[in-house]
Every structure is written in structure tokens, then in C-alpha cells.
Amino acid sequence: MSNRFTDTVDCVSDYILNSPGTFITDSLRGFVAAHPDIVWQSAPGFLHLRERAGESQVALVSGGGSGHEPMHSGMIGTGMLDAACPGLVFTSPNALQIVGATRWADRGAGVLHIVKNYTGDIMNFRIARHLVRDDIETDHVVVADDVASDSATGPGRRGTGATILVEKICGAAAARGDDLGTVADIGRRVADNARSISVAYHACTMPSKSAPTFELDADEMEFGVGIHGEAGRERTARVGARELVNRMVDPLVDALSLTHGEEVICLVNGLGAAHPLELDLVFGEVVADLDRRGISIARPMVGTFVTALDMRGVSITLLRADDEVVSLFDAPTTAPGWAANPSRGTAPLSDTSFAEPSDSADDGAENEWLTRFVRHVQESIDDLTELDQKAGDGDFGTNMEAALSHFSLPVRGTDSQVLSAISTSYLVRSGGTSGVIFGVLFRELAHAFSETDDVEAAIREGSSHALAEIQDLGGAQVGDNTMVDALSPAVDALENGDSLSDVAEKAAEGAESTRDTTATKGRASYVGENARGVVDPGALVVSWLYQALADD
Ligand code: ADP
Ligand code: MG
Numbered sequence: 441m442s443n444r445f446t447d448t449v450d451c452v453s454d455y456i457l458n459s460p461g462t463f464i465t466d467s468l469r470g471f472v473a474a475h476p477d478i479v480w481q482s483a484p485g486f487l488h489l490r491e492r493a494g495e496s497q498v499a500l501v502s503g504g505g506s507g508h509e510p511m512h513s514g515m516i517g518t519g520m521l522d523a524a525c526p527g528l529v530f531t532s533p534n535a536l537q538i539v540g541a542t543r544w545a546d547r548g549a550g551v552l553h554i555v556k557n558y559t560g561d562i563m564n565f566r567i568a569r570h571l572v573r574d575d576i577e578t579d580h581v582v583v584a585d586d587v588a589s590d591s592a593t594g595p596g597r598r599g600t601g602a603t604i605l606v607e608k609i610c611g612a613a614a615a616r617g618d619d620l621g622t623v624a625d626i627g628r629r630v631a632d633n634a635r636s637i638s639v640a641y642h643a644c645t646m647p648s649k650s651a652p653t654f655e656l657d658a659d660e661m662e663f664g665v666g667i668h669g670e671a672g673r674e675r676t677a678r679v680g681a682r683e684l685v686n687r688m689v690d691p692l693v694d695a696l697s698l699t700h701g702e703e704v705i706c707l708v709n710g711l712g713a714a715h716p717l718e719l720d721l722v723f724g725e726v727v728a729d730l731d732r733r734g735i736s737i738a739r740p741m742v743g744t745f746v747t748a749l750d751m752r753g754v755s756i757t758l759l760r761a762d763d764e765v766v767s768l769f770d771a772p773t774t775a776p777g778w779a780a781n782p783s784r785g786t787a788p789l790s791d792t793s794f795a796e797p798s799d800s801a802d803d804g805a806e807n808e809w810l811t812r813f814v815r816h817v818q819e820s821i822d823d824l825t826e827l828d829q830k831a832g833d834g835d836f837g838t839n840m841e842a843a844l845s846h847f848s849l850p851v852r853g854t855d856s857q858v859l860s861a862i863s864t865s866y867l868v869r870s871g872g873t874s875g876v877i878f879g880v881l882f883r884e885l886a887h888a889f890s891e892t893d894d895v896e897a898a899i900r901e902g903s904s905h906a907l908a909e910i911q912d913l914g915g916a917q918v919g920d921n922t923m924v925d926a927l928s929p930a931v932d933a934l935e936n937g938d939s940l941s942d943v944a945e946k947a948a949e950g951a952e953s954t955r956d957t958t959a960t961k962g963r964a965s966y967v968g969e970n971a972r973g974v975v976d977p978g979a980l981v982v983s984w985l986y987q988a989l990a991d992d
Pocket of ligand 1: 871873
């Protein structure tokens with residue numbers, strides 16, 4: 441007997457699923473379980489708000505192919521949609537689904553259909569309105585915002601990102617009690633004044649397929665892409681975000697004839713696999729771009745709202761704003777897919793770089809041994825990265841580079857000055873475990889070298905204080921496969937009065953000993969057996985420090 445939870449997946453898919461055939465219904469199951477105020481009607485197949493709106497309220501129904509979530513299911517809520525009809529992936533719902541949703545939603549004040557401009561959607565919604573015309577007053581708004589599909593012939597512009605703005609603004613108008621004609625007029629005004637464009641760096645993959653709907657080379661992008669996995673208007677070389685945004689905003693401003701002094705609502709939308717960092721970055725570029733054109737953003741909306749399955753890309757939608765549009769945009773909604781804490785404006789762009797710490801060592805005499813050490817690390821960044829990739833998470837080289845790459849060689853200053861500058865640099869410029877561990881090591885060394893001119897005494901005192909503090913901080917013992925494996929034998933040798941070259945040798949042996957152990961501390965501990973045979977990079981760098989001193 442088969443158990444639905446242990447059945448093996450019967451196809452190769454990029455998606456987490458039981459089977460491609462139940463992808464949408466299994467997802468809907470989780471969606472309604474997570475949202476108790478949204479209900480699924482399996483016959484004929486639509487989602488609706490559990491509580492019906494008041495009698496005098498116009499109802500809103502939308503729908504379309506699945507794969508664009510959180511649109512439309514996530515836009516069901518008070519102040520937005522009363523019901524939504526999901527079709528199969530990228531396939532319009534059928535007319536009977538729409539009839540069912542329309543009949544359920546009607547309170548006597550009429551039902552507005554919000555329809556994306558695709559032939560199948562247009563026809564099914566139209567037939568549905570035809571089928572209910574004897575009993576229910578209906579109207580419809582067609583959303584056709586995608587400038588990439590603007591052409592004199594053919595079905596006209598596709599409906600994309602602007603759809604949720606129409607749903608939001610019409611929903612707010614219905615909630616405040618506007619009649620059907622008024623809500624529809626506002627919807628058409630919003631649709632007429634909104635334009636979008638999309639770009640993809642990677643196409644989407646259908647749940648039942650193992651390859652994306654089209655292939656892009658690593659340096660290519662699809663400009664003017666649609667949200668159904670269809671190729672775009674133009675395949676071109678990738679450009680920097682600034683230029684990309686400029687190319688995207690141009691046709692939107694043109695199409696809307698936006699002029700200096702006007703305000704817009706700006707939606708920067710992820711198409712499924714764009715990272716929030718990318719979306720924020722794109723929004724920053726849009727702000728800068730519109731600023732140069734003298735257009736201001738009354739309301740920003742940045743996030744993932746209208747997707748094309750797992751497409752890696754972004755769309756930009758501009759909607760000409762006026763006071764009424766903005767106040768309806770701001771009205772509350774319970775729709776789970778709408779922005780949870782929507783922004784009420786934009787701030788001017790600010791400088792968000794990290795301030796440069798003033799940690800450079802004094803000018804003065806060349807410091808030979810610390811120059812040797814810094815040079816050794818600077819020249820070994822790639823090797824250190826590789827070691828941490830094999831035995832950790834790969835950031836060790838970056839952390840060393842962040843701390844030491846800005847020192848120009850030779851480094852100048854007394855031992856204490858340079859050690860102190862290195863310590864500060866580790867603490868403020870690098871992250872990770874190594875930033876703080878090496879920051880502490882060099883701080884203790886700097887302190888000890890400032891107390892005495894006796895180099896052997898200073899390195900002994902500084903090293904043993906550093907070891908104690910690092911062990912206190914991270915709990916590593918010898919054999920845990922960390923820099924402690926090099927530092928601890930060096931401290932033993934120093935306390936034993938060994939020569940600096942013997943100390944360096946002990947540290948090197950300690951570093952080498954990490955080759956045969958697996959880490960139990962730090963990120964490297966997560967990779968377990970994979971760390972066997974790899975020298976711990978932190979221990980290696982510690983051994984270089986003692987080597988640099990011994991070579992004096
Ligand atoms: P992470 O990736 O763990 O944040 P880094 O890659 O910056 O850290 O640094 C890794 C190095 O830090 C290791 O090579 C190891 O020598 C050292 N390290 C990790 N954990 C400890 C610890 N508890 N005590 C001392 N050194 C440690
Ligand atoms: Mg690491």
C-alpha cells in the first residue's frame with residue numbers, strides 16, 4: 441500500500457513536491473491551512489474569504505494561471521480580493537470556476553472582475569460574466585501594463601505587476617463603499633496609468649520539466665521577458681544594475697508620458713528567484729534614476745509579489761500617483777500576500793558604505809618582520825580561501841584580505857604600532873570567527889610590545905595572554921583543529937625559553953598536525969570528515985607570524 445508521505449517522487453524536478461501533477465493542489469492545501477480566513481471551494485475550484493463582505497459592498501474577483509504566487513491567492517483579504525480562481529500552471533482558470541467565484545462573492549452590489557490581458561483569461565472571464573448576467577451585475581478591468589509586449593498587432597500588452605496595484609486600489613475603493621461603476625472606473629484609471637517591464641537572468645522551469653523554458657548564457661539577459669516563461673523582446677549582454685534600470689525605466693516613463701514634478705507609486709518586484717538584496721539594490725537605482733528625471737516616488741513597494749515560478753529576474757512597475765490613488769494604496773488589507781508593513785514614503789538616497797577606520801600605522805621606520813608577515817598573508821589569500829572552502833565555509837581568505845590587504849608594503853612603525861593597527865583592522869574590517877580571534881591575538885601582542893623593548897619577553901607575554909583569552913572566548917583546546925593548535929605549542933616553547941626559530945618550528949608543526957584531525961570548533965566543524973587532510977588556515981597564518989619573527 442502506498443503512503444503519500446513516503447512515495448518517492450516520480451520525476452526529476454527542481455521543486456520540492458510529491459508529484460508534478462499535484463504540485464498546485466498540494467500547495468493550495470498548505471496555503472489554506474496557513475490562512476484560516478481563506479477557504480477553498482473544490483467545486484468548481486476557487487478560493488474565497490471565509491467571511492462575506494457587507495451587503496452594500498462591491499465584490500472583487502480575480503484569477504489566472506498558477507505560478508505567479510503570491511498573486512492572486514495571496515491577494516485575497518478584506519480591502520482586496522473576495523475570491524480568486526487559480527488555473528493550472530500558467531493557464532487561465534476556466535469559466536465555471538469564475539462563475540462559481542462570482543456567484544459566491546456577489547452581495548447584491550455587483551462583482552468586478554480584474555483580468556490580466558491574456559487571450560484565455562479574457563475569454564473565460566467574459567464567458568463567465570455572460571453566464572451570470574441575468575442574476576448579477578458585473579464589470580471588468582483589464583490590466584495590460586507590460587510595455588515589452590506593446591505592438592500594433594496581436595493581443596496587446598500583457599498583464600503583469602500592475603495587476604496587484606489594481607486589485608489593491610479597487611479593493612480599497614470597494615471597502616469604502618464605492619459603487620460598481622466607480623470602483624471599475626478607478627480600476628481602469630489605475631490600469632491606464634501603470635506600466636511595467638521585466639528582465640530575467642535565468643528562465644523558469646515548469647514543475648514537470650527538468651530544464652528551463654529557455655536557455656540563457658551566463659553573460660546574457662532576457663530583456664522584456666513575460667511572466668509565463670516566454671522569452672523576452674531582446675536577448676542582450678548583461679549590464680550593470682544602473683544601466684539596466686535606466687533601460688527599464690526609459691520605456692515606462694515614455695509610455696506614461698511622465699514629466700518633471702510628477703509622483704509615482706513604484707513596485708520593484710522579484711519574479712521568483714531574485715534575492716531581497718537584488719530587489720533593494722534595484723530600488724535604489726530606480727530612486728536615483730527617477731530623481732534625475734525629476735520624478736518622485738510617493739510610495740515604494742519592494743518585494744516578491746508577482747512571480748513567474750522560479751524565474752531569476754525583476755520587474756519594475758510605475759503607477760502615476762495622485763492623492764486618491766495614494767490613499768487607496770495606503771488603506772489597510774488583510775491579504776497575506778500584500779506587504780506586511782507597507783512603507784509610507786521614500787527617503788533620499790544616502791551613503792551606505794562602511795566608514796573607513798583610521799587604523800593605519802604611523803609612518804616611521806620600516807618594520808621588517810611584520811612586513812614579511814603581512815606580505816605572506818597578502819600573497820596567500822587564494823590559498824587560504826581554498827583551504828577554508830575544503831574544510832569550512834570559504835570566507836577565511838576574505839576575512840584575511842579584508843584585514844590586511846589595505847596595508848601598503850613595507851609596513852612602517854614600531855612593533856607595537858603595527859600590531860595595534862593590524863588588530864584594529866581585524867576587529868573592524870573582517871568578520872567571522874577569524875576577525876575577532878586574530879583581532880584579540882594582535883591586540884594582546886600590541887599591548888605586550890608596548891610594555892617592553894625585549895622582543896622575546898614581549899612575544900612570550902603577548903602570546904600567552906592571547907592564548908588564554910582566545911580559549912576563554914571560543915573554548916578551543918589543542919586538537920580541536922583551530923589556530924589554537926599552532927598558538928598553544930608556540931606559547932609552550934616561548935615559556936620554555938626556546939629560540940624564536942624553535943618556536944616557529946613548533947607553531948608550524950602544530951599547524952601541520954591539524955591536517956589529520958577534523959574540526960570541532962568554528963564553521964569547519966560542520967563539514968566533519970571533509971576537513972581531513974586539510975590544514976587549518978587559521979593555524980597556518982599563526983605559524984607564519986612566528987616564522988616572520990624568527991627570520992629577523
Ligand atoms: P568562520 O567561518 O567560522 O566564521 P573564519 O573562516 O573567519 O571563521 O575563521 C576560521 C578560523 O578560525 C579557523 O581556521 C580556525 O583556526 C579559527 N577558529 C574557529 N573557531 C575557533 C575557536 N573556537 N577558537 C579559536 N580559533 C577558532
Ligand atoms: Mg570560514
